[in-house]
Amino acid sequence: MGAVKTKRMPRAVREQQMLDAAVRTFGRRGYMAASMDEIAELAGVSKPLVYLYLNSKEDLFTACIRREAHALTAAVRSGVQPDTPADRQLWDGLRAFFTHTAQHPDGWAVLHLQARTHGDAFAAEVTAMREEIVAFVTQLILAAARAAHRDPDFPEHEIAGLAEALVGAAESLADWANATPDVTARQAAATLMNFAWAGLGNLMNSDPWIPPVS
Amino acid sequence: MGAVKTKRMPRAVREQQMLDAAVRTFGRRGYMAASMDEIAELAGVSKPLVYLYLNSKEDLFTACIRREAHALTAAVRSGVQPDTPADRQLWDGLRAFFTHTAQHPDGWAVLHLQARTHGDAFAAEVTAMREEIVAFVTQLILAAARAAHRDPDFPEHEIAGLAEALVGAAESLADWANATPDVTARQAAATLMNFAWAGLGNLMNSDPWIPPVS
Amino acid sequence: MGAVKTKRMPRAVREQQMLDAAVRTFGRRGYMAASMDEIAELAGVSKPLVYLYLNSKEDLFTACIRREAHALTAAVRSGVQPDTPADRQLWDGLRAFFTHTAQHPDGWAVLHLQARTHGDAFAAEVTAMREEIVAFVTQLILAAARAAHRDPDFPEHEIAGLAEALVGAAESLADWANATPDVTARQAAATLMNFAWAGLGNLMNSDPWIPPVS
Amino acid sequence: MGAVKTKRMPRAVREQQMLDAAVRTFGRRGYMAASMDEIAELAGVSKPLVYLYLNSKEDLFTACIRREAHALTAAVRSGVQPDTPADRQLWDGLRAFFTHTAQHPDGWAVLHLQARTHGDAFAAEVTAMREEIVAFVTQLILAAARAAHRDPDFPEHEIAGLAEALVGAAESLADWANATPDVTARQAAATLMNFAWAGLGNLMNSDPWIPPVS
DNA sequence: TATGAATGAGAGTTCATTCAT
DNA sequence: GATGAATGAACTCTCATTCAT
Numbered sequence: 001m002g003a004v005k006t007k008r009m010p011r012a013v014r015e016q017q018m019l020d021a022a023v024r025t026f027g028r029r030g031y032m033a034a035s036m037d038e039i040a041e042l043a044g045v046s047k048p049l050v051y052l053y054l055n056s057k058e059d060l061f062t063a064c065i066r067r068e069a070h071a072l073t074a075a076v077r078s079g080v081q082p083d084t085p086a087d088r089q090l091w092d093g094l095r096a097f098f099t100h101t102a103q104h105p106d107g108w109a110v111l112h113l114q115a116r117t118h119g120d121a122f123a124a125e126v127t128a129m130r131e132e133i134v135a136f137v138t139q140l141i142l143a144a145a146r147a148a149h150r151d152p153d154f155p156e157h158e159i160a161g162l163a164e165a166l167v168g169a170a171e172s173l174a175d176w177a178n179a180t181p182d183v184t185a186r187q188a189a190a191t192l193m194n195f196a197w198a199g200l201g202n203l204m205n206s207d208p209w210i211p212p213v214s
Numbered sequence: 215m216g217a218v219k220t221k222r223m224p225r226a227v228r229e230q231q232m233l234d235a236a237v238r239t240f241g242r243r244g245y246m247a248a249s250m251d252e253i254a255e256l257a258g259v260s261k262p263l264v265y266l267y268l269n270s271k272e273d274l275f276t277a278c279i280r281r282e283a284h285a286l287t288a289a290v291r292s293g294v295q296p297d298t299p300a301d302r303q304l305w306d307g308l309r310a311f312f313t314h315t316a317q318h319p320d321g322w323a324v325l326h327l328q329a330r331t332h333g334d335a336f337a338a339e340v341t342a343m344r345e346e347i348v349a350f351v352t353q354l355i356l357a358a359a360r361a362a363h364r365d366p367d368f369p370e371h372e373i374a375g376l377a378e379a380l381v382g383a384a385e386s387l388a389d390w391a392n393a394t395p396d397v398t399a400r401q402a403a404a405t406l407m408n409f410a411w412a413g414l415g416n417l418m419n420s421d422p423w424i425p426p427v428s
Numbered sequence: 429m430g431a432v433k434t435k436r437m438p439r440a441v442r443e444q445q446m447l448d449a450a451v452r453t454f455g456r457r458g459y460m461a462a463s464m465d466e467i468a469e470l471a472g473v474s475k476p477l478v479y480l481y482l483n484s485k486e487d488l489f490t491a492c493i494r495r496e497a498h499a500l501t502a503a504v505r506s507g508v509q510p511d512t513p514a515d516r517q518l519w520d521g522l523r524a525f526f527t528h529t530a531q532h533p534d535g536w537a538v539l540h541l542q543a544r545t546h547g548d549a550f551a552a553e554v555t556a557m558r559e560e561i562v563a564f565v566t567q568l569i570l571a572a573a574r575a576a577h578r579d580p581d582f583p584e585h586e587i588a589g590l591a592e593a594l595v596g597a598a599e600s601l602a603d604w605a606n607a608t609p610d611v612t613a614r615q616a617a618a619t620l621m622n623f624a625w626a627g628l629g630n631l632m633n634s635d636p637w638i639p640p641v642s
Numbered sequence: 643m644g645a646v647k648t649k650r651m652p653r654a655v656r657e658q659q660m661l662d663a664a665v666r667t668f669g670r671r672g673y674m675a676a677s678m679d680e681i682a683e684l685a686g687v688s689k690p691l692v693y694l695y696l697n698s699k700e701d702l703f704t705a706c707i708r709r710e711a712h713a714l715t716a717a718v719r720s721g722v723q724p725d726t727p728a729d730r731q732l733w734d735g736l737r738a739f740f741t742h743t744a745q746h747p748d749g750w751a752v753l754h755l756q757a758r759t760h761g762d763a764f765a766a767e768v769t770a771m772r773e774e775i776v777a778f779v780t781q782l783i784l785a786a787a788r789a790a791h792r793d794p795d796f797p798e799h800e801i802a803g804l805a806e807a808l809v810g811a812a813e814s815l816a817d818w819a820n821a822t823p824d825v826t827a828r829q830a831a832a833t834l835m836n837f838a839w840a841g842l843g844n845l846m847n848s849d850p851w852i853p854p855v856s
Numbered sequence: 857t858a859t860g861a862a863t864g865a866g867a868g869t870t871c872a873t874t875c876a877t
Numbered sequence: 878g879a880t881g882a883a884t885g886a887a888c889t890c891t892c893a894t895t896c897a898t
Contacts, residue, residue: 007861007862007896007897008860008861008862008896008897008898009861010860010861011860011861014861014862030246030331030332030333032244032245032246032247033246033332033333035887035888035889036888036889036890037887037888037889045862045863046862046863046864047863047889047890048862048863048864048890048891048892049861049862049863051889051890051891052861052862056889056890057888057889057890113330113331114331116327117244117327117328117331118244118247158405161387161390161397161401161402161405161406161409162405162408162409164386164387164390165383165386165387165405165406165409165410166383166409167386168382168383168385168386168387168389168390169379169380169382169383169386170382171382171386172378172379172381172382172383172385172386173375173378173379173382175382176375176378176382183375187375188375191372191375191376191378191379192375192379194376195375195376195379195380195410195413196379196409196413197413198413198416199409199410199411199412199413199416202412202413202416223878225878228878249870249871249872250871250872250873251870251871251872259879259880260879260880260881261872261873261880262873262874262875262879262880262881263878263879263880265872265873265874266878266879270872270873271871271872271873435875435876435882435883436875436876436877436881436882436883437882438881438882439881439882442882442883458674458759458760458761460672460673460674460675461674461760463866463867463868464867464868464869465866465867465868473883473884474883474884474885475868475869475884476869476870476871476883476884476885477882477883477884479868479869479870480882480883484868484869485867485868485869541758541759542759544755545672545755545756545759546672546675586833589815589818589825589829589830589833589834589837590833590836590837592814592815592818593811593814593815593833593834593837594811594837595814596810596811596813596814596815596817596818597807597808597810597811597814598810599810599814600806600807600809600810600811600813600814601803601806601807601810603810604803604806604810611803615803616803619800619803619804619807620803620807622804623803623804623807623808623838623841624807624837624841625841626841626844627837627838627839627840627841627844630840630841630844650857650858651857653857656857677891677892677893678892678893678894679891679892679893687858687859688858688859688860689859689893689894690858690859690860690894690895690896691857691858691859693893693894693895694857694858698893698894699892699893699894
C-alpha cells in the first residue's frame with residue numbers, strides 16, 4: 001500500500017516523501033478527516049518521525065500548502081513568455097495552469113478546497129498565492145487596454161472584479177476539467193479564453209478569439 | 215446564547231431551529247470541526263433530541279445542504295422573469311444570486327465550501343443544485359444564439375464549458391463580494407455581466423454591456 | 429479491582445467517586461505517572477465521563493488538592509478548642525493533624541509530596557492551606573508570649589521562622605509516623621510537643637512538657 | 643545555551659557534564675517531566691551517548707541522587723568539628739547544611755522533592771543519606787545527655803522521634819529559606835537552634851540559645 | 857568516541873452516539 | 878416530547894529507547 005520501506009534516508013528525502021503522502025491524503029480525505037496515522041503509513045514511516053520532521057498536523061498542512069502553491073505558480077510562470085501580447089500571455093498561462101492542476105489533482109484540491117475551509121491561518125497561505133495570480137491577470141488587462149491605445153474608462157476597483165472573475169472562472173474550470181473525462185487542458189484554456197476575451201455577446205456573432213498556432 | 219428555551223414546540227418548528235443552528239455551525243466551523251454538542255446547545259435542545267429528529271451528523275448535514283440549496287435556487291428562480299431577453303434574465307438571476315449569498319453567508323459557506331470538501335455523498339447533493347443552475351445558464355446561452363438568428367457553430371460540449379465558466383466565476387465573485395467591504399450585490403452582478411457578455415476584448419474597445427434601468 | 433460498577437448515579441456522587449480514585453492514584457503513583465485510564469477504571473467509570481465532570485487532568489488534580497486541603501484544615505480546626513491555653517491548643521491541633529494524616533495517607537501524599545513538585549499552580553493551592561496553618565501556629569506562639577506577660581523580644585520575622593520550623597517538623601513527623609509501624613498519632617504529637625515546647629536543652633535536664641490528661 | 647560543544651572529552655568529564663545537566667533538569671522540571679532530549683541537549687551531547695554512559699533514565703536519576711546526596715553529606719561533615727560540644731556541632735552542621743542547600747537548589751530539589759515522589763527505589767536512595775544524618779543527630783542528642791550527666795529517661799525510640807523532628811524541621815527551613823528573600827543560611831540555622839535547643843517555652847521566658855562567636 | 861535516523865508504546869483528550877427514565 | 882448519564886473508538890502528540898554507521 002504505502003511506499004516501499006526503504007530505511008535510513010537522508011532527512012530531506014524523507015521530508016518530501018512525507019509531503020507527498022500528506023498532500024495526497026489531505027487532498028482526498030480533507031484536512032480534518034486525514035489522520036496522521038494514515039499519512040505516516042502512506043509515507044512508509046512511523047508517526048513520531050513525521051512529528052520530528054514536520055512538527056504538528058497544522059505545520060504539516062501548511063508545508064503542503066506552501067509546496068503546492070509554489071509548484072503551481074512556478075508552473076504558470078514558466079509557461080508564460082513576458083514579451084508577448086497580453087492575450088498570448090493569458091493563453092499560455094491558462095494552459096500551464098490547467099495542465100498543472102490536471103497533473104496534480106491532489107495538490108490542487110489542497111489549495112483550492114482544503115486550505116480555504118479550515119481556518120484563516122491556512123486560508124491566508126493560499127490567499128498570498130492567489131493574489132499573486134490576480135495581480136498578474138490585472139496587469140495583463142491593463143496591458144491590453146494600453147495596447148488598444150485607451151486609458152481604461154472603468155475604475156481601478158472594477159478591474160479588480162474582472163480579474164477576480166477570470167481567476168474564479170479558471171479555478172472552477174480546473175475542477176470541472178478534472179471531473180469531466182476527455183476535457184484536455186488545452187480545451188479548458190480555449191473555452192476560458194473565448195469566454196473571457198471575446199465575451200458571450202461576440203461569440204453569438206461568431207467572432208471568437210482565435211488561439212495562436214503553437 | 216442560543217435560541218430562547220421554549221419547551222414542547224411542534225416538531226417542524228424544532229427541526230428548523232436545529233437546522234438553523236446546524237447551518238450556522240457547519241458554515242463557520244466546518245463540517246468536521248462542528249460538534250453535535252455545539253449545535254444542540256445553539257439550538258437550545260438536548261443532544262438526544264437532535265438525534266431523534268435528524269438521525270445522525272451526516273443526515274443533519276445533508277438536510278442542511280438540501281435546505282440551503284433549495285433556498286438558493288428558489289431565490290434565483292423567483293428573481294428571473296421567463297419571457298424576457300436572455301441577457302436580462304441573466305442579469306436578474308445574478309442579482310438574485312449575489313443578494314442571497316450575501317444575506318445567507320453561512321448557508322453559502324455550507325454549499326460552496328463545506329459540502330464539496332467532505333466526501334462524494336455530500337458533494338453529490340450540491341452537484342444536483344449546481345447542474346440545475348448550469349442548465350439554466352446553458353439554456354440562456356442557446357436562447358441568445360437563437361435570438362441572434364444563428365445556430366451556434368461551436369459544439370454542445372463547448373457550451374457546457376462556457377456555462378461552467380460563468381457559474382464558476384459567479385461563485386468566486388460571491389466569495390469575493392462577501393469578503394470585500396462595500397461591494398454590493400448589484401456591483402458584483404454588473405462586473406460579471408460585463409465580463410461575460412461583452413468580454414474583455416470589447417471592454418477594451420469601450421463597448422460594455424449596459425445594465426437595464428431597473 | 430475498581431469499585432463495583434453501579435450505573436446511573438447522580439453527578440455529585442460520581443464526582444466524589446472519581447475524586448476518591450484520583451486521590452488514591454495520584455497519592456501512590458505521583459501526578460505524572462498516574463494515568464487518567466487508571467483513575468477512571470478505579471472509579472468504575474469510563475474516561476470520557478471523568479473529562480465531562482472534571483475537565484482535564486490538571487483540573488482533576490486541583491480538585492483533589494482542594495478537597496484534601498479542606499478536609500485536613502477542617503479536621504485540625506474541629507480538634508482545637510479556642511479558649512484554652514496555647515500549649516493545649518497546639519497539643520490538640522497536633523493530635524488532630526497526625527490522626528488525620530494517618531487516616532488519609534493518600535490525601536496527605538497528594539498535599540505534601542505531589543502538589544508541591546509539579547508546578548507553581550498546584551503548589552500555590554497547598555501554599556494557601558499551609559499559610560493558614562502557619563498563621564494559626566504563629567498566633568499560638570504570640571498568645572504564649574502574652575500569657576508569660578512578656579512582649580516577645582525577638583522580631584516578627586523571627587517568629588515566622590519558628591512557626592515554619594514547627595510546621596515543617598510536624599509535616600516530616602507525619603511522614604515518619606506513617607512509615608514507622610506502631611507509632612501512634614498521640615506519640616507523634618507528644619514527641620513534637622516536647623521538642624517544640626520544652627526544647628532539647630530542657631529535655632536533657634528532665635524538664636519535659638507534660639501532656640494534659642485527656 | 644548548553645555546555646560548549648567540545649568533542650572527544652574523557653569519559654569522566656562527559657559524565658559530570660551529563661549529571662550537571664540532569665540534576666538541573668530533574669530539579670526544575672521534575673523527574674517525569676524532564677525529557678532525555680532536554681538533558682542531552684543541555685549537556686551538549688547526543689542522546690545515544692547519554693544512554694551509552696548512563697544506561698537509562700532511571701539509572702541517570704539514581705546517579706544524580708547519589709552524587710547530590712554525597713555532596714550534601716560531605717558538606718555537612720566537613721563543617722563539623724568532632725571534638726566540640728554537642729550544641730556547637732549541631733550549630734556548625736546546620737550552617738553547613740543551609741549553606742549547601744542554598745548554593746545547590748537544584749540538587750536539593752532532586753533530593754528533597756523529586757527523589758521522594760517517584761517510587762520506592764529512588765526514595766530508598768535518599769533514605770540512606772537521611773538515615774546517616776538522623777544517626778548523627780541522634781548521637782549528638784545522646785552526647786548532650788551524657789554531658790548533662792544524665793541517662794536520658796525517655797526511651798530509645800523517643801529519641802528517634804526527636805532526631806526525626808529536628809531533621810524534618812531543617813529540611814522544611816531549607817525550602818523556606820530558599821523561597822524567602824533575604825533569609826541567610828546563618829539566620830535559618832540560628833532560628834532552628836533556638837527552636838530545637840531552647841524550645842518555645844524557654845524562648846517565652848527570654849532564655850534563648852546563644853550562638854557561639856564564630 | 858559519537859551520532860543522525862528511526863520507532864513501539866502509551867499519554868491526554870474529544871466526539872458521535874445511545875441508554876434509561 | 879425530552880433529557881441526564883454514560884461510553885467505544887479514534888485522534889494528536891510525546892517519550893524512552895535503539896539501530897547502523
